[in-house]
Amino acid sequence: xxxxxxxxxxxxxxxxxxxxxxxxxxxxxxxxxxxxxxxxxxxxxxxxxxxxxxxxxxxxxxxxxxxxxxxxxxxxxxxxxxxxxxxxxxxxxxxxxxxxxxxxxxxxxxxxxxxxxxxxxxxxxxxxxxxxxxxxxxxxxxxxxxxxxxxxxxxxxxxxxxxxxxxxxxxxxxxxxxxxxxxxxxxxxxxxxxxxxxxxxxxxxxxxxxxxxxxxxxxxxxxxxxxxxxxxxxxxxxxxxxxxxxxxxxxxxxxxxxxxxxxxxxxxxxxxxxxxxxxxxxxxxxxxxxxxxxxxxxxxxxxxx
Numbered sequence: 643x644x645x646x647x648x649x650x651x652x653x654x655x656x657x658x659x660x661x662x663x664x665x666x667x668x669x670x671x672x673x674x675x676x677x678x679x680x681x682x683x684x685x686x687x688x689x690x691x692x693x694x695x696x697x698x699x700x701x702x703x704x705x706x707x708x709x710x711x712x713x714x715x716x717x718x719x720x721x722x723x724x725x726x727x728x729x730x731x732x733x734x735x736x737x738x739x740x741x742x743x744x745x746x747x748x749x750x751x752x753x754x755x756x757x758x759x760x761x762x763x764x765x766x767x768x769x770x771x772x773x774x775x776x777x778x779x780x781x782x783x784x785x786x787x788x789x790x791x792x793x794x795x796x797x798x799x800x801x802x803x804x805x806x807x808x809x810x811x812x813x814x815x816x817x818x819x820x821x822x823x824x825x826x827x828x829x830x831x832x833x834x835x836x837x838x839x840x841x842x843x844x845x846x847x848x849x850x851x852x853x854x855x856x857x858x859x860x861x862x863x864x865x866x867x868x869x870x871x872x873x874x875x876x877x878x879x880x881x882x883x884x885x886x887x888x889x890x891x892x893x894x895x896x897x898x899x900x901x902x903x904x905x906x907x908x909x910x911x912x913x914x915x916x917x918x919x920x921x922x923x924x925x926x927x928x929x930x931x932x933x934x935x936x937x938x939x940x941x942x943x944x945x946x947x
Contacts, residue, residue, distance in 0.1 A: 643946050645690040649675045649738060652731050660686055661698065661874065667729050670748045670860050671718065674699075674868075675739060680928070682898050683913060689920045691895075696741040696946055697932040698872045703744065704940050705838060705870040712837055713830045715866040716746040716857070741946035749857025749867055752819055755799040755807050756831040760839055761850040762789050763877060763890070765809070766797065777809040788850070788879075789886045794835060796828045799853070826864055827856055838871045847893065847938050848884055852876035873935045893935040897927035 649663045653673060657664035660681040665673040676695035680687050703720035719725050722740045726732045732739060759766055759776075766776050767787050774780060777797055785791075798815040799807035816824040831854055839849045853875050855868040869875050873894035884890060901924045905911040911918045936944045 645678045645692045646695060647679060647690050648677055651735055667745060672746050672748050674744045674746055676742045680895060682895060682902055685915050685917045687917050687920055689925055691925060692929045694932050697936045698869055698874055699742045699744060700944060701872045701936055701939055702869045712833055713866050714863055716749060718745045720744045747859050749859050751857040753801050754815055755801055755853045756827050757797045757799055757853040758794050758831050758835045759797055759851040760791055760794040762791055763850050777811050779811060786887045788890050796831060842939055845938050845941055846881045848879040848881055850877040850879055873932055878935055893931060895928050897924055897931060
């Protein structure tokens with residue numbers, strides 16, 4: 643599979659994120675194409691990470707399949723041949739969409755990142771350590787870094803076009819989307835996370851936290867959209883290496899973050915674009931980390947054909 647920095651398909655492109663290119667595919671459908679772009683510290687790297695886009699798409703496809711009957715979602719197909727059958731304009735572009743594209747129902751997206759935290763880590767730990775709160779709301783005293791939160795904490799955030807999303811209170815979320823929708827989004831978030839956390843743990847992975855997006859389709863249903871429990875949207879830890887009271891090694895782009903951190907400490911990078919060039923060994927290590935996350939979550943090797 644050839645690494646992809648950007649896609650170029652014969653469909654109207656309606657969006658381009660840090661990783662995904664979004665195309666209109668007619669009849670209230672969109673095509674999501676996960677490229678091999680990678681970002682860290684809100685900066686997109688010049689290099690690609692081979693197989694990353696396929697990993698993100700195929701992990702999401704795995705979860706959407708597992709979630710049938712749990713929550714409604716937007717996926718129509720993640721199979722290249724089925725997608726081409728439904729979108730004939732893509733005939734001749736099978737190699738570009740193979741493994742990395744999902745045909746989905748179009749939705750009106752709610753402007754909320756539905757974050758759920760099963761463990762106290764990352765920005766949540768930093769806020770708690772400083773103030774004893776999460777998004778300004780008090781948490782119990784005496785918690786340690788990476789400890790399990792029971793029950794898991796629903797911690798919404800506003801979606802940011804650039805930079806970091808901003809944690810908000812549930813009360814603020816209700817003001818933005820309304821009380822009924824806020825209740826539905828939290829309930830669906832908890833249902834998806836509960837299933838995902840249980841299945842992943844059976845495969846030796848802790849999903850410490852993750853975030854979901856939801857939208858309303860043309861029939862008025864609230865449905866799960868975008869990616870689901872991937873290394874880009876979640877914090878994955880190994881069950882056998884977990885130890886509360888310290889940071890945990892993650893199954894994601896940690897090799898990339900470690901390299902960039904070293905470059906900043908050495909004064910060779912100021913943390914803004916353009917980023918420093920990535921050595922081949924960092925690219926390779928990051929690619930292998932994504933592939934290992936796929937293998938652990940699904941229980942099989944990633945094969946694209």
